[in-house]
Amino acid sequence: MKNIFSYCFFISVFSIAFDYSNCFAQNQTAIGGALNVFLDCDYCDFDFVKSEINYVNFVRDRLQADVHVLITNESTGSGGTIYTLFYLGQNNFQNENDTLRYTANTTNTSDETRNGLTQILSIGLMRYIAHTSQADKISFRYEIDSTVSEEKKDTVDPWRSWVFSIYGSGHFNKEVRTDSRYFYGEVSADRVTEKMKLNFSVGADISMNKFQIDDTTEYESNSHSEYTNLQYVKSLSPHWSLGGGGGYSTSTYSNIKRSMYAGPAIEYDVFPYSEASRRLLSFYYELDFYTAEYYEETIYDKTSETVAQQKLITSLSFTQPWGSTSVVGVASSFLNDFSKSKLQLSMSTNIRLFQGLSLRLGGSIAFIHDQVSLPKYGASQEEVLLQIKQLQTDYRYNASIGISYEFGSIYNNIVNPRFDGGSITYYY
Template sequence: MRDRKDADVHVLVTTERNSSGGEDFLIEYIGLGRFQGQTRALRQASAGTDTSDERRRGFARTFGLGLVPFLFGSQTLERLHLAYDVPIEEQNVPPTSASAAQDPWNLWIYRAGLSVNLEGERANTGSGVRGNFSANRTTDVWKLSFGGNGDYNQDTFTLSDGRTINSLSRSWIVRTLGVRSLGSNHWAAAARASIGASSFENRDLAIRSAAGIEYSFFPYSESTRRSLFAQYTLGINKLVYDQVTVFDKLQEIVYDQNFQATLALRQPWGSTRVSVEGASYLHDLALHRMEVEGRLDVRLFRGFSLNVNGNASRVRDQLYLPKGAATDEEILLRLRRLQTGYRYALSVGFNYQFGSIFNNVVNPRFDGF
């Protein structure tokens, strides 16, 4: 339906990524009209190894079960049948002991990926390699992760006068993170470390370690519907540059601090997220960065929804910029980060649907035409 007020039951679905790489669905049933005041909620979890069909079937099963209480007292309930599918591993198998049922992986989830791409036409060719790996373990008290990724891309362009321009970019990073609950549903502490390099940001080597603390104004258990948290971190960085920087440095050790506050709401009327961040280097507070970003997706009236995304930042912390002006090729091909005092982006859109609320026919013919 185009408007939630036309329905007897409004189903609000929110999702969060879980530690296995899958998704946790929170399905909330909000009674309207003759069901006013009736609310229920169910959860459905998918694993990172589930196929899209398995996720769809699991979600549809849970979704349907949540609607059953709204059928009480109706003739439709008489046509409802209940069945239980015995898992294959439980069929004709005696109960297992507690020790046999223990997780041999001790809650660790591992992932690895590698992709290679090649493309070309008469005037240009390109190739690239991308790889990643990760190991994660999440409990109610601890969140541990270790991972990394790398990219290598090369392109060749042939100009109209026969000249060729080569574009090469590469980056890699390995990082680890440990987060611990501080015995409540509001406080957490974290420590992280990373090592990497980036040709785009003139970094031959960047080593960083940091520690921080976070306070959640709402309980973490409510994060699928609302969250408001504040973070503060302190870090130390060892930086080795490929070219001499605008500050006449080839390497340096610097300390930094970062503060971030984020509000996220997911409600029947829509969703919104607003984040404010500030960071600076401790040896010179004039070297800082401030950023605000937001997203709004709201239904204003029947069939009409508004979408707004934007961000703006004040940039004064580009320690890594190489001395000297960038060439035209570096600018056009985005081979290096350019000096700037600000960045911004804004997109605004709307969707409006009107017409029949009774047409729910599915006809997939010529969908891709």
């Protein structure tokens, strides 16, 4: 025991001494006179960005930055992504703000996307770097595209904004006593313009499981579902939208042999839709006519029914320098019986309280009184344990909380991938 303690003590002292000596031997962690930048992005490749933009100081706290770069993203109608970069000047650059955008096509590889986004990020920083001592060390290069003719013509889209997608996946897991298989597939067609949005999708999934309880007992469970959805939205103004939709579905889990719905919907956004990536407060109302046929008789002694139902969704979201917050409230009911209803509230927030201290909160709660498809005779013990049938409940909730505090050097420039193991996941 004494030898182990001595060994650990020696390793600790050696590590501290080695790290201290390297403070003078390794490259400096901060660039004198360079721009201090706080990059606020949840999906950026930070190591790549720091390797490519090595002429600024990346800091860990936004209050220490000369420029706070906030990056948000939205999906495009073609399946791509628009990244919006908000440059927020601080300290000597107070109120010197800017906004740039980068569009990643749906066919982009992850490398193409991170290269394009990093290039736009660096271009936006130039206006600030021009006022630092690093300005005389910056050079520019312009690449001429020889394939572009002198007389440019308007681009004609032969697909007229239509985007088609086919997706399929399978998951397999087998051990001595268990065998699980899951398959999923979807086909979709979408058309999105400034004036309208049309989404159509057809999909199905199937789950097959086998469990060997002992040498003589084996249990097998299968479940499946299919769906078809159609939605059309018309842009009326910067704040109003009108549309509707319909669909078909079947699900062994929900005891639905077949169901169909159709109806109109309307939405109002307090803020212009063009600002949705930064702030949104919308009110959505939907009225549907719903018909269903069930596999088993329900708790309301029905094998089929046709009803009208309504839904109101209120959404609030903000993405600001201090953090982000999202709150969604949903209220729905059947028009022939308001007691058959559901109320749900969900929220998530990430707040930077002060330098180095961040708080994350999340959760949802639902009061459920609209499970009209529940089987009258319930579920077997095996079906409950395997979660292949929906169970009766009056409520559902979940909550999460997280807090983090970082202190020490404000600079975050060095990239050292040693012992990181890349993106490989090891199983033990």
